[in-house]
Amino acid sequence: MDISFYLLILLTLAIATLITTVLHRRKPTTTTNLPPGPSLFSSNLLILNHSLSDLEPFIKTFVSKYGPLVTLFIGSRPSIFVSDHSLAHQILVQKGAVFSDRPRTLAIRNISSSAYGPTWRLLRRNLATEVLHPSRVKSYSWARKWVLGVLVGRLRGAAGGVIEVVEHFRYAMFCLLVVMCFGEKLDERRIEEIAAVQRRLLLLVGSGRFTVLGIFPKLGKVLFRNRWKELLQIRSDQEQVLIPHIKSRIEKANSEGEDDQFVAYVDSLINLHLPEVETTAGNGGKLTDQEMVSLCGEFLNAGTDTTSTSLQWIMANLVKNPQIQSKLYNEIVSVVGPPPPPPAEELESTINEEDLAKMPYLKAVVLEGLRRHPPGHFVLPHRVTKEVEVEGYKIPEGATINFLVAEMGWDPKVWEDPLEFKPERFLMNKDDVINGVFDVSGSKGIKMMPFGAGRRICPGSDLALLHLEYFVANLIWLFRWDAVDGYGVDLSEKSEFTIVMKNPLRTRIIPRAEK
Numbered sequence: 001m002d003i004s005f006y007l008l009i010l011l012t013l014a015i016a017t018l019i020t021t022v023l024h025r026r027k028p029t030t031t032t033n034l035p036p037g038p039s040l041f042s043s044n045l046l047i048l049n050h051s052l053s054d055l056e057p058f059i060k061t062f063v064s065k066y067g068p069l070v071t072l073f074i075g076s077r078p079s080i081f082v083s084d085h086s087l088a089h090q091i092l093v094q095k096g097a098v099f100s101d102r103p104r105t106l107a108i109r110n111i112s113s114s115a116y117g118p119t120w121r122l123l124r125r126n127l128a129t130e131v132l133h134p135s136r137v138k139s140y141s142w143a144r145k146w147v148l149g150v151l152v153g154r155l156r157g158a159a160g161g162v163i164e165v166v167e168h169f170r171y172a173m174f175c176l177l178v179v180m181c182f183g184e185k186l187d188e189r190r191i192e193e194i195a196a197v198q199r200r201l202l203l204l205v206g207s208g209r210f211t212v213l214g215i216f217p218k219l220g221k222v223l224f225r226n227r228w229k230e231l232l233q234i235r236s237d238q239e240q241v242l243i244p245h246i247k248s249r250i251e252k253a254n255s256e257g258e259d260d261q262f263v264a265y266v267d268s269l270i271n272l273h274l275p276e277v278e279t280t281a282g283n284g285g286k287l288t289d290q291e292m293v294s295l296c297g298e299f300l301n302a303g304t305d306t307t308s309t310s311l312q313w314i315m316a317n318l319v320k321n322p323q324i325q326s327k328l329y330n331e332i333v334s335v336v337g338p339p340p341p342p343p344a345e346e347l348e349s350t351i352n353e354e355d356l357a358k359m360p361y362l363k364a365v366v367l368e369g370l371r372r373h374p375p376g377h378f379v380l381p382h383r384v385t386k387e388v389e390v391e392g393y394k395i396p397e398g399a400t401i402n403f404l405v406a407e408m409g410w411d412p413k414v415w416e417d418p419l420e421f422k423p424e425r426f427l428m429n430k431d432d433v434i435n436g437v438f439d440v441s442g443s444k445g446i447k448m449m450p451f452g453a454g455r456r457i458c459p460g461s462d463l464a465l466l467h468l469e470y471f472v473a474n475l476i477w478l479f480r481w482d483a484v485d486g487y488g489v490d491l492s493e494k495s496e497f498t499i500v501m502k503n504p505l506r507t508r509i510i511p512r513a514e515k
C-alpha cells in the first residue's frame, strides 16, 4: 500500500472530524440520531481501501452487534447498511422517492451512475421500452438460438471428458449481449476482444482500487496519480474497442435500404436527446461518444457477468443434487418430449421459449439459484436526497444506503433450511405469487432481492430470468451433468465483481441422446 494512502487517511480523518464536529453543532438531530455503528476512525480505515464485497464479513459482525441498521462513515459521510427485509421494503418501496439517488462517482454518465432525475428517467425508459420490452425481447429469440448453438458446440467438443464451464458460459452471454447491443454477429476474435476490455474494467472497478478517487476526486487525482492514469488508460482502451462497433451500426442505420428486423441498443441511443438542464457537451443534448461507450459498456457488463455467474451456480447445484436434476429433466421431457440425436453440424432442435412457461419446476430452480447464490451480495449504493426517519433514527440527506442482499435470502426467520438448495420452496408458498409467478420484485413485500427493489430495481430482471431459464432448460435437456470423481462440487464463494465460485465448476457432460 503506498505511503500516500496513509497520508490521505490521516488528512481525511482530520477533515472528517472537523466537519462532523461542525455538523453536530449545526444539526444536532441529524448526526446524533444515526443508526449505531463503529467509530468514524475505524469506519474510514475499513472503507477506504476495500471493495464493498470485501467489507461484507465486517458488516455482518456489526449487524450482529448493533442490529439491522448500521452506520459506517466514508470521510464524514454516513453510510447505512440494512439487513432486514421489512426495513428494506419500507426504504426502497414505501419511501422509495427519497432513497433512489446515487452517490456522485467518476463514472461517465450511464443509467446506474445517473442521479435520480430526468436524465436517469430518459435513459432507463429508453432501455426498458426499446430493448427490454417483451415484444423487443422476443425479436432477439433468433440470437438466443444462435448463441445456444455456439455454446452447445463448445460443450459437445468436450463431451465425455472433464470440462470447466465458466469461460464457456461467460463467452455465450457476451455473444448474446453483443448482438443485442451492436446488432451484429461478430466473429470470435472481436467478441473476445470486447469481453477482455469489459472484464478488465469490471474487475478493476470491483476491486475497490478506484473508490478513493470517487470519494476525493480532486485530492485523489493528485495523491493517487498512478491509479488515476490507470483509470484513464482502461477507459481509453474501452473506447478504442467499442467505438468502431458503435460507428459501424450508426453508419448502417444511416445508409438507405438497410432494413434490420430488430432494434439494437445502439440504434435506440442514436436519436436520444438528454434534458437540456443536464447536458454539458453543448450539442443539443445528443450523446457524446464517451456517453455512448459508457452506456454500451454498462449494458454489456450488467447483463453478462451477473447472468453467467448465476448460470454457473445453478448448474453446480444441479450437478451436486442429481435428484433435482432428474426431476427437472423429467419436467422438461413431459413438456417437449425427449431430446433428438445431435445433428452433424448445427443445433437444429431447441426448446421453444413459449414452452418455458409450462415448466414451473424450472422457474423454481432458477429462483432458488438466485436466492441461494445472488451474484451481488449488495445492490449499487443509493443516496438519500432528504433527511428521513427510519425506525426512530434520522437518516441525513447525502448519506449513502445499501442492503445485505445475500443475508436476506438466507434469513432463517423467512426461509426454512436457508442454506439448502430446495427449489420446491417456490412451489409451495402461494402468498408470494403474483399472476402465477413468484414476485421477485418485492413490490408487496421483500423476502429476497437479487435484483434490488423499488425505483432502481434492475431493469433487466425479466431478460435475465429468460436467459437463465432458456439456457438451463436446454443444457439439461441435451446433456446429463455429472460430478467428476475426485473433484466434487465445492460451493465456496469468492468475490470478483460478482460473487463467483471459488473453485469453478468442473463437470462431465454426457449427451442424453446418441447419434
Ligand code: HEM
Pocket (backbone or CB within 6 Å): 111, 112, 113, 124, 298, 299, 302, 303, 304, 306, 307, 310, 374, 375, 376, 378, 379, 380, 381, 450, 451, 452, 453, 455, 456, 457, 458, 459, 460, 461, 463, 464
Ligand atoms: C442475473 C442477472 C442480473 C442480476 C442478479 C442483476 C442485479 C442487479 C442489481 C442488484 C442492480 C442494482 C439495483 C439497485 O441499485 O438497487 C442492478 C441494476 C441494473 N441492472 Fe441488473 N442484474 C442482472 C441482469 C441485468 C441485465 C440482463 C441487464 C440489461 C441488459 C441489467 C441492467 C441493469 C441496469 C441498467 C441497472 C441500473 C439500474 C438503475 O440504476 O436504475 N441487469 N442489477
